[in-house]
Amino acid sequence: MLLFIVKRLLLLIPVFLAISVVIFMLVHLVPGDPIDSILRVGATPAERAALVARYGLDQPILTQYVTWFGKMVLGDLGDAIILRRPVADLIAMNLPHSLALGSLALVFSTVVGITAGALAAIFRDTWFDRGVMTLILLGSTVPSFWLGLLMIMLFAVTLGWFPVSGARTASALVLPVLTIGLGGVALVARVTRVAMMDIARRDFVMMLHAKGVSRWRIELGSVLRHAMMPVVTILSLRIGWILGGAVAVEFVFARPGLGSLLITSLNQRDYPVVQGCLLMLAIAVMLGTLLGDILQAMMDPRIREGMK
């Protein structure tokens, strides 16, 4: 198992290098630059040129990349041009909010999604299954910003149970977590249901039924356990999304987070911040995928054997 993990970690190095090139080039190839955002009315073309030079934007793109990468491997993500702080500080300010919101939403969508999906599979083709699937369809199609506003209207304005927005109290997390989590519930429940229905048709399940093992024991003990493989894959892919995918919800609930930081900085072409945020998200996706692979390898010895 250790060898498996080491091999997978080594594979991440060229992936990381390739991602750093793609991120840097993408950010710099998008039209626009950050100087227009900081230029004051009255600035002369010479003053503009001085600003461009100050931030090294007059250098060839390859030189800029080498400088950025050299600093980055030493742990220095540079300073934000617009926000005028070290990028690492900005990420450190926003990351805890993203982690809290994303991880709670992931836990919520995992627990509720697996439960709903499993029950829908067990009671397939009944009114319960159809009801759950209808709700899932709704959950996966309603835009999160609209769902967020509905949540605010109901739970904050009408009932007054939670604050409308902000990140000052723990209770302010409830509505954003529900808003994001409900979208995830739909995905997890759908994957769980389909996987369980697929597993339920396998020979070993038929054999368990033939041996007279109780239905609930088969469904929860064998079918659900085997159906977790695709669910783990889906969840591992969502780890990156946890950090950066909640932009609309962060916007509606006026919460800080990496997603909002990334979008705001992208609009202003604050290159160092965009690069830093994208790098964080890429690392999260890579680690999430690695975690998913490890979990799958733990669950299925054939995968471990395949890596040898």
Place this chain on the structure above:
Amino acid sequence: MKIFARRLLAGALLSSTFLMSGFAAVAQDVTMVLPAREVGAPTYDPIRGTKLNVATTLIYDRMMLQDADQSFHGQLATEWSVTEDGMEWVFKLRPGVSFHDGEPFNAATIAWWIPKFAGTENAFMTEAIASVEIIDDLTVKFTMKNPDPNLLSNMATTFMGVPSPKAYDAMGDGYGVTGAVGTGPFKLESFTVGQETVLVRNDAYTSGSALSENKGPAHIARLTFREIADDSTAFLELKTGGVDMLLSVPADFRTTMEAEAGLTVVTMPGRELFYMPINTTVAPFDDIKVRQAAALAVNQPEILANLYGGIGAVADTFLTAALLEGKVKDELRISYDPDRAKALLDEAGWVAAADGTRSKDGTPMTVKLWTQNGTEFRRITEVIQAQLAAVGITAEITVLDPASINDEYKKMTEHQLAVRSYSYENADILDWFFSAERLGYPNVSMWTDAVAEELRIKAMTGSRTWDERVVNFTAYHEYVLTQFVFAPIYQPVQSYAFTTDALMVPEVIRSTRVQSQTFLDIMVK
């Protein structure tokens, strides 16, 4: 008689003590939402910052403040004078003023402060000042490199709040981020960029200007500014009492808010102006008749009535109505005149077909109309597209994000018409948008004209006094209008809203926007 006078004095003292204790007793925490445009201001460093929010005006006093009528009123400077040639300014400073860190404010502060601007993005604010001389502890003299009648206007801006020299030098690059120390009515307690700023009252404050009824400490004890980018969320926070005041109300929400019991919505003249720059170097707009036709095709009253419910004002010059330089000759104002627009297009050789579209030598009159993303821009642009079509100009809309659109303008030949807006309170915006030194962006009109350049340079550097500057900028503005390098569209109003149960806000705002002079007079119920 002496006894009566003593009793009268004692009574007055008692009354004032009672009143003051009454205010102190009701002083509470107040939470406000910053205007959308000010969301994301990264620093409270007025010297190096390029985007500052209204809280900056509460942390720092300025030398003088500007009223809504453009007049200047002393704050840290009690009086000032300028020589006839505009080359020397003398400022008398307010005595007894201290920074929040206990350091004294005096002439030495000014001598330290002015040179600090050199090399920063705000250097142009003070670049006309050659030297600062300390006459005495409370008097300074500026010797100028050249006359700068805009000096007072600059000194009244947020960017010229005066920081504590000791704190500024001690904090270095972190100043404005980790801390900010001024002489203003509030002290900075905490600042999380993009989220919130918390200020606490400066109880020792005595520098209220003539623009505030209250000259002493603010009535609000603790003031939190939240940054909420989504208008719906901000409105719901106000409705549920999560915040007490929104410092800007979007036009779409004004009617809804006005209908809410317990909310007061107030509008005041705006600082923004929507306009349509015309690329003068690309056919068919290299022909002034076609430019004039496009400008006269814009039906400003229709936009005001149908898109904004009559709230705001039509724009018929390049400057907002509050600016003196905007008061040009009536015949130069650019107003909707479709018949004249059609006649001009006919004269320019663009022949109308039966379906109303025009062509010249077999080339159809199809032009590019760019706009930036955002509901308001798209809505105005779509209306203008229809208005241009009404005189025979077919406009194809392209929507770009603000950073990309600026980059496209810099290519100089890709754009023809665009819908843009600016928010600014000085006539030198004309120099920014029409100087031949800045073709592409910000001179989106790509306009180079010898007469215009002569008038522009005279307006920018050839004025000794404020009045002379107004005359010179008015002349430049009038010439710009005659060349139809843009079409004026609309001037929005500014609106703010507050909960009537929580706050009493002065009815008259003695500024072009709600800032320190108004905050001093806001009372908590």
